Amino acid sequence: MKRKTIKNLLLVLVLTTLTIALSACSGDKAGENSDSSSITIGIPQDVEDSLDPHKAVAAGTEEVFFNIYEGLVKPDSDGNLVPAVASDYAISEDGITYTFTLREGIKFHDGNPVTVDDIKYSLDRCADTSNGDPLVSAFSNIDSVNIVDDKTVEVVLKEADTEFLFYLTNAIIPASNEDPAKNAIGTGPYMFVSHTMQESFVMKKFDDYWGTPANIDNITLKVCANADSIAMDLNGGSINMFARVPTEQAAQLKDNFEVQEGTMNLVQALYINNEVEPFNDPRVRQALCYALDRQNVMDMVADGKGTPVGSSMYPAFGKYYMEELNDLYTTNYDKAKELLAEAGYPDGFSFTMTVPSNYTQHVSTAQVLAEQFKNIGVDAQINLVEWDTWLSDVYTDRNFETTVVGVDASSMTGRAMLERFVSTAPNNFINYNNPEYDEVFAKALAETDDAKKTEYYKECERILAEDAANVYIQDLACLVAIDKKYAGYEFYPLYVQDYSKLYLVEEQ
Amino acid sequence: MKKEKNWNLIIGCVLTGMTIIFVLVGFFYTPYDPETMDVTAKLAGVSAAHPMGCDNFGRDILSRVMKGSGTTLVVAAGTVAIGTMAGILIGAFTGYYGGVLDEVLMRIIDALFAFPSILLALVFISLLGPGKYNVIVALGIAFIPSFSRIVRSQFLYQRNMDYVSSAKLQGASDIRIMFVHILPNTLSVLRSSVMIGFNNAVLAEAGMSYLGIGVQPPDASLGRMLSEAQSYLFAAPGFALFPGFVIIVMVLGFSLLAEGMKDA
Numbered sequence: 001m002k003r004k005t006i007k008n009l010l011l012v013l014v015l016t017t018l019t020i021a022l023s024a025c026s027g028d029k030a031g032e033n034s035d036s037s038s039i040t041i042g043i044p045q046d047v048e049d050s051l052d053p054h055k056a057v058a059a060g061t062e063e064v065f066f067n068i069y070e071g072l073v074k075p076d077s078d079g080n081l082v083p084a085v086a087s088d089y090a091i092s093e094d095g096i097t098y099t100f101t102l103r104e105g106i107k108f109h110d111g112n113p114v115t116v117d118d119i120k121y122s123l124d125r126c127a128d129t130s131n132g133d134p135l136v137s138a139f140s141n142i143d144s145v146n147i148v149d150d151k152t153v154e155v156v157l158k159e160a161d162t163e164f165l166f167y168l169t170n171a172i173i174p175a176s177n178e179d180p181a182k183n184a185i186g187t188g189p190y191m192f193v194s195h196t197m198q199e200s201f202v203m204k205k206f207d208d209y210w211g212t213p214a215n216i217d218n219i220t221l222k223v224c225a226n227a228d229s230i231a232m233d234l235n236g237g238s239i240n241m242f243a244r245v246p247t248e249q250a251a252q253l254k255d256n257f258e259v260q261e262g263t264m265n266l267v268q269a270l271y272i273n274n275e276v277e278p279f280n281d282p283r284v285r286q287a288l289c290y291a292l293d294r295q296n297v298m299d300m301v302a303d304g305k306g307t308p309v310g311s312s313m314y315p316a317f318g319k320y321y322m323e324e325l326n327d328l329y330t331t332n333y334d335k336a337k338e339l340l341a342e343a344g345y346p347d348g349f350s351f352t353m354t355v356p357s358n359y360t361q362h363v364s365t366a367q368v369l370a371e372q373f374k375n376i377g378v379d380a381q382i383n384l385v386e387w388d389t390w391l392s393d394v395y396t397d398r399n400f401e402t403t404v405v406g407v408d409a410s411s412m413t414g415r416a417m418l419e420r421f422v423s424t425a426p427n428n429f430i431n432y433n434n435p436e437y438d439e440v441f442a443k444a445l446a447e448t449d450d451a452k453k454t455e456y457y458k459e460c461e462r463i464l465a466e467d468a469a470n471v472y473i474q475d476l477a478c479l480v481a482i483d484k485k486y487a488g489y490e491f492y493p494l495y496v497q498d499y500s501k502l503y504l505v506e507e508q
Numbered sequence: 509m510k511k512e513k514n515w516n517l518i519i520g521c522v523l524t525g526m527t528i529i530f531v532l533v534g535f536f537y538t539p540y541d542p543e544t545m546d547v548t549a550k551l552a553g554v555s556a557a558h559p560m561g562c563d564n565f566g567r568d569i570l571s572r573v574m575k576g577s578g579t580t581l582v583v584a585a586g587t588v589a590i591g592t593m594a595g596i597l598i599g600a601f602t603g604y605y606g607g608v609l610d611e612v613l614m615r616i617i618d619a620l621f622a623f624p625s626i627l628l629a630l631v632f633i634s635l636l637g638p639g640k641y642n643v644i645v646a647l648g649i650a651f652i653p654s655f656s657r658i659v660r661s662q663f664l665y666q667r668n669m670d671y672v673s674s675a676k677l678q679g680a681s682d683i684r685i686m687f688v689h690i691l692p693n694t695l696s697v698l699r700s701s702v703m704i705g706f707n708n709a710v711l712a713e714a715g716m717s718y719l720g721i722g723v724q725p726p727d728a729s730l731g732r733m734l735s736e737a738q739s740y741l742f743a744a745p746g747f748a749l750f751p752g753f754v755i756i757v758m759v760l761g762f763s764l765l766a767e768g769m770k771d772a
Contacts, residue, residue, distance in 0.1 A: 226738075227739075228735070228736075228739040229738065231739075231742075232741075246739065248551075248564060248739050248740060248743060249739055251743060252740075252741075252742045296547065299547045300545060300547060300550070300565055303550075357720050360739070363725070364564070364565075366725075367565065367725050367726050368545065368565065370725075370726055371543060371544070371545050371565075371726065374543075381724070382724050382725050382726065383637075383638070383639075383724060384638065384720055384724060384725070
């Protein structure tokens with residue numbers, strides 16, 4: 001008798017728990033569907049520790065910040081600059097004075113209105129030289145930032161610079177924010193919510209956005225450092241979108257995903273530390289260029305997708321891109337061996353490629369390169385490192401021989417691509433040092449006539465290619481996989497992701 | 509009385525023999541160069557030309573499995589060698605002498621024991637950097653605690669035996685007693701733990717290479733291959749299945765062998 005009571009009691013208990021659990025489940029689901037839309041997007045690397053937009057160096061961080069921060073102007077999907085924080089701007093005829101009108105009613109994410117003081121603060125902060133180099137090197141050309149009235153700011157340059165406007169895409173942040181590294185406050189369509197290291201970065205729609213508001217309310221960026229499992233993550237539903245899916249992963253996606261193809265807008269190359277033996281000899285670098293078979297790399301890595309590049313400029317740049325440089329070195333093993341012999345390495349040599357392991361495309365490329373270099377007797381070892389290690393060892397400390405990565409541009413200017421190879425540039429991680437290059441680049445900067453400027457930039461590209469500063473490979477194909485529940489993805493000619501255009505498609 | 513056949517030993521020997529022959533052949537001959545890429549054979553399926561198919565770079569999987577199991581086996585052997593050598597030394601001295609030395613070393617070993625061996629190896633790898641030889645060193649160090657524990661307990665037990673006392677009375681030196689008299693008597697226990705250690709080492713190497721911190725590309729190892737195959741689980745299942753199968757055969761062989769030796 002007693003036993004039966006206990007049994008009954010247990011049964012009741014189990015049933016109640018189940019009911020509660022089940023109803024809790026359905027409750028959650030209903031909430032998600034009705035009030036707020038959300039999307040989970042996979043990113044290959046974590047956003048940097050610092051949320052300070054002026055100090056971000058990694059392209060993967062900048063592409064996320066594109067949704068949070070805005071400059072006086074911002075690029076649109078064609079690469080043209082459109083007014084953002086400034087509603088209007090005027091450039092004086094001599095190209096020295098830029099006058100910006102503050103957009104009416106524009107607010108920061110914390111609800112405070114943007115003031116001309118914030119603009120001056122942000123520009124001054126990036127131009128500040130008290131800690132060494134200015135945060136934005138182009139800003140060293142700023143003579144003064146003047147507040148004309150509470151709607152107008154005037155930027156006066158030391159010398160005319162036709163590309164200066166492109167650098168004003170640099171974020172405007174509130175002067176009142178004491179710790180921009182921790183508090184991300186901008187004016188973009190999305191505002192920062194939380195960041196869990198190596199896990200997720202959460203943003204939500206900013207309701208007081210000045211422009212076309214974002215469509216999706218909540219965005220969770222999930223760090224998917226293991227590129228091999230992207231297809232599984234997508235198919236399994238833990239992420240809805242991934243912007244750079246490797247080809248073979250894309251092939252395994254289920255029918256409910258759409259794959260769009262664009263270009264990544266970067267220059268993938270075997271970046272060479274020009275200071276270390278034996279790479280300080282241009283003949284050695286040229287030999288590696290002659291050993292490269294670009295088509296083979298593309299066939300191996302991405303089923304033939306990708307665009308070859310022959311210098312530090314990718315095709316989306318249009319007028320600066322020099323297709324003819326792609327043919328400067330055609331695969332020629334005899335020529336390569338000859339050059340190696342001349343340089344004193346008739347039997348080849350061995351070196352290490354330090355490659356960030358989270359980028360499968362680069363890892364695969366490195367493997368193909370290692371195989372290709374064998375043809376000229378050069379033995380290339382691969383050292384896979386974590387992204388953080390890559391950033392500190394390779395990029396910051398420049399303690400490496402070679403690396404396979406993609407280098408992008410922060411703005412649509414020749415300068416953004418080419419300035420890093422100036423011998424004194426703080427981000428010249430390949431230690432490239434060529435007085436001729438420095439001179440031509442300085443001329444390009446000083447030139448105000450666009451046609452001539454373009455010529456100088458092209459000259460820079462030619463020098464990089466002829467001097468074989470790096471073994472230039474390709475601009476990678478960019479495959480964006482997106483759940484068919486969502487649409488609206490737009491490609492930019494820059495390395496950015498614009499999440500605000502995404503929208504939820506009506507359920508069928 | 510008819511003795512029952514020791515099936516564990518027989519099957520273990522057969523499986524281990526098969527792997528070893530497979531590996532030995534791989535050292536001298538592989539159907540293709542395991543590193544030569546071929547665009548036309550990308551992810552090719554099983555065929556007469558490529559009995560296990562091809563990987564994402566068109567490299568012959570059979571050749572890579574042969575080469576890779578060699579790497580894995582060499583790493584395992586090196587690991588066990590380091591682990592047993594150091595383990596025997598530490599175990600012998602601590603077990604035979606006891607006292608303060610024993611206390612101190614055993615507490616250190618206890619502390620190391622608190623971490624799973626693969627985690628310990630991860631720590632050493634982060635100090636040494638990845639690569640085949642560093643993996644051997646790292647795993648070897650990580651394996652020392654378990655071996656020295658086993659050896660120590662044996663020495664502790666044997667040192668009070670009569671044969672040790674009589675050797676002492678005959679004036680044999682401590683070193684001689686330890687390594688000439690006691691050590692051979694611990695072999696039966698040591699043998700099976702070496703076998704099990706071998707197994708763990710194979711799995712640990714595979715695990716570390718799978719995580720990308722072991723053997724570096726383009727070198728092949730079974731774990732490395734599994735890691736690379738991950739992207740192609742659906743497109744080319746053979747890419748993951750064959751290296752996985754070899755790991756199973758290898759580990760199963762050693763386990764049965766260890767089991768069988770215990771009974772023998």
